Amino acid sequence: MIMxxxxxxxxxxxxxxxxxxxxxxxxxxxxxxxxxxxxxxxLREAGKALLFLTNDSWHAPEELVRRLWRHGFQxxxxxxxxxxxxxxxxxxxxxxxxxxxxxxxxxxxxxxAAAGLRVLNRTEFATRADVVVVASHERFDYEELKIATQAxxxxxxxxxxxRDATFPMPEGPWPAAGAVLAAVETATGRQAALTIxxxxxxxxxxxxxxxxxxxTLAVGDRLEVDVLGARRAGVDSALVGVxxxxxxxxxxxxxxxxxxxxxxxx
Numbered sequence: 195m196i197m198x199x200x201x202x203x204x205x206x207x208x209x210x211x212x213x214x215x216x217x218x219x220x221x222x223x224x225x226x227x228x229x230x231x232x233x234x235x236x237l238r239e240a241g242k243a244l245l246f247l248t249n250d251s252w253h254a255p256e257e258l259v260r261r262l263w264r265h266g267f268q269x270x271x272x273x274x275x276x277x278x279x280x281x282x283x284x285x286x287x288x289x290x291x292x293x294x295x296x297x298x299x300x301x302x303x304x305x306x307a308a309a310g311l312r313v314l315n316r317t318e319f320a321t322r323a324d325v326v327v328v329a330s331h332e333r334f335d336y337e338e339l340k341i342a343t344q345a346x347x348x349x350x351x352x353x354x355x356x357r358d359a360t361f362p363m364p365e366g367p368w369p370a371a372g373a374v375l376a377a378v379e380t381a382t383g384r385q386a387a388l389t390i391x392x393x394x395x396x397x398x399x400x401x402x403x404x405x406x407x408x409x410t411l412a413v414g415d416r417l418e419v420d421v422l423g424a425r426r427a428g429v430d431s432a433l434v435g436v437x438x439x440x441x442x443x444x445x446x447x448x449x450x451x452x453x454x455x456x457x458x459x460x
Contacts, residue, residue: 233453244273245273245404250278252330259271280390292324298329302329339377354389356390358419401427
């Protein structure tokens with residue numbers, strides 16, 4: 195028997211597109227947040243165009259799609275925009291090719307290569323890269339920090355994938371791309387020329403390229419990442435995981451205890 199999808203709350207009805215964060219919005223670690231599967235299904239049933247927007251650069255979009263399906267969410271590859279995929283979009287738009295040294299997962303290396311750059315990792319030319327791309331991954335080590343530092347000091351453009359200091363896990367926060375980027379910036383005394391992921395414009399430029407025009411709502415669990423990014427992009431925002439609107443000047447359009455509460459009013 196097919197169960198009817200619950201109706202949307204009035205707050206969601208005006209929007210054509212919904213940008214959904216993953217960590218802290220749909221799941222924490224490998225645990226799905228209660229009601230999130232039903233909320234996403236309701237958005238689909240209502241005809242909303244969805245884009246899963248994440249600063250995760252560890253995983254390829256195909257991996258994230260498999261994880262979404264495993265947890266009960268329907269998703270297609272073109273509905274997942276990771277920070278790595280947004281980086282690929284920006285590098286391709288930038289043009290010019292050149293050599294790159296990448297601090298990050300194999301998925302991120304693949305995005306850089308797909309944008310047309312020569313990946314110089316594990317070559318004698320790594321410290322002569324034109325671009326150093328910095329994210330985080332589980333096997334990050336001192337050797338990578340050293341090579342990235344030397345390449346930047348020799349004139350390479352420093353590009354950060356994201357500035358998130360941490361990301362949520364059930365046992366507590368894990369260091370994220372911003373923590374590694376801060377190490378490179380400290381070692382070189384130079385700031386990244388550009389950061390790709392939320393809350394930066396490059397992420398939302400890539401999202402618009404996929405979705406086209408329409409009223410958009412960006413949903414996430416971090417004020418300084420998701421809500422700030424939405425404000426900079428000129429779209430409405432929803433902060434989930436809180437019961438009361440935050441104090442200060444940076445205020446989301448909507449606030450809810452969870453994605454389910456936002457979408458279904460439950």
